[in-house]
Amino acid sequence: MRYILNDLEKIKKNLAGKYLFLFLDCDGTLAHIVDTPDKAVISPETKRLLNSLAENKNYKVAIISGRALADIKEKVGLKNIIYSGNHGFQIEGPKVKHEMAVPLNYKNVLRRIKIQLEDKLSGIKGVFVEDKKLSLALHFRLADKRQIPFIKTVFHESVILYLVRNKIKISPGKKILEIMPPVHWNKGKIVLWLLARQEALSKNGKIVPIYIGDDLTDEDAFKVLKNRGLTIFVGSTNSSHAKYYVKDVKGVYVFLKWILNNQGEKQICQN
Numbered sequence: 206m207r208y209i210l211n212d213l214e215k216i217k218k219n220l221a222g223k224y225l226f227l228f229l230d231c232d233g234t235l236a237h238i239v240d241t242p243d244k245a246v247i248s249p250e251t252k253r254l255l256n257s258l259a260e261n262k263n264y265k266v267a268i269i270s271g272r273a274l275a276d277i278k279e280k281v282g283l284k285n286i287i288y289s290g291n292h293g294f295q296i297e298g299p300k301v302k303h304e305m306a307v308p309l310n311y312k313n314v315l316r317r318i319k320i321q322l323e324d325k326l327s328g329i330k331g332v333f334v335e336d337k338k339l340s341l342a343l344h345f346r347l348a349d350k351r352q353i354p355f356i357k358t359v360f361h362e363s364v365i366l367y368l369v370r371n372k373i374k375i376s377p378g379k380k381i382l383e384i385m386p387p388v389h390w391n392k393g394k395i396v397l398w399l400l401a402r403q404e405a406l407s408k409n410g411k412i413v414p415i416y417i418g419d420d421l422t423d424e425d426a427f428k429v430l431k432n433r434g435l436t437i438f439v440g441s442t443n444s445s446h447a448k449y450y451v452k453d454v455k456g457v458y459v460f461l462k463w464i465l466n467n468q469g470e471k472q473i474c475q476n
């Protein structure tokens with residue numbers, strides 16, 4: 206991976222005159238990772254910047270998050286942005302609203318797993334189950350490190366029968382284990398879906414997608430955009446499919462500000 210802030214001159218040439226579709230993860234990308242998801246904050250400066258990008262006709266902005274749709278909409282709270290919640294299973298924005306179909310009994314399965322997890326882990330401090338309606342997240346960032354093997358064992362015991370029968374899918378994250386619908390859908394699929402939709406709406410010109418994210422679920426988007434746009438990992442790793450990286454949330458801000466200053470004045474409005 207290359208450090209994107211060192212490559213800006215080259216990138217500037219490649220982006221000149223192009224319409225940009227910005228796909229942004231939220232936690233760890235726009236907001237610092239904190240102990241519990243309700244404490245995450247997007248700074249006022251970042252919100253102002255996002256708003257300027259969203260209001261500018263040269264860009265489209267989509268927030269692609271693992272949070273529930275209502276949660277991510279409230280967290281960001283800006284208009285003219287496309288919001289995708291539950292890792293792409295829900296979507297809502299100007300002229301678009303959609304929820305991916307899930308198997309009939311999936312929500313019953315989630316309910317049963319939730320009861321089991323809460324029951325078996327109720328005595329462990331720093332663990333909680335977040336019900337996101339279409340997915341279930343077991344958070345253990347605040348748990349004692351020595352308890353983590355036990356927490357993971359309980360999780361796997363609670364899901365294994367549903368997993369082998371393809372009733373659910375499992376997705377690991379940062380101090381989190383998630384249960385998702387057993388459908389082949391992810392952040393990569395929703396990004397391609399939104400890009401295709403935007404291209405169909407556009408009169409002319411090329412759309413360049415830019416994806417910024419820090420989590421394992423963002424890798425699906427990095428993979429599908431590999432030869433199509435800019436992919437930027439937030440943090441340090443040796444195993445990302447992204448072409449570029451920034452070090453942290455601040456780096457994301459600096460890059461987005463640069464994008465606004467470099468492309469914002471031109472008229473490359475598509476629709």
Ligand SMILES: [Mg+2]
Nearest residue numbers: 230232233420
């Ligand atoms: Mg993230």
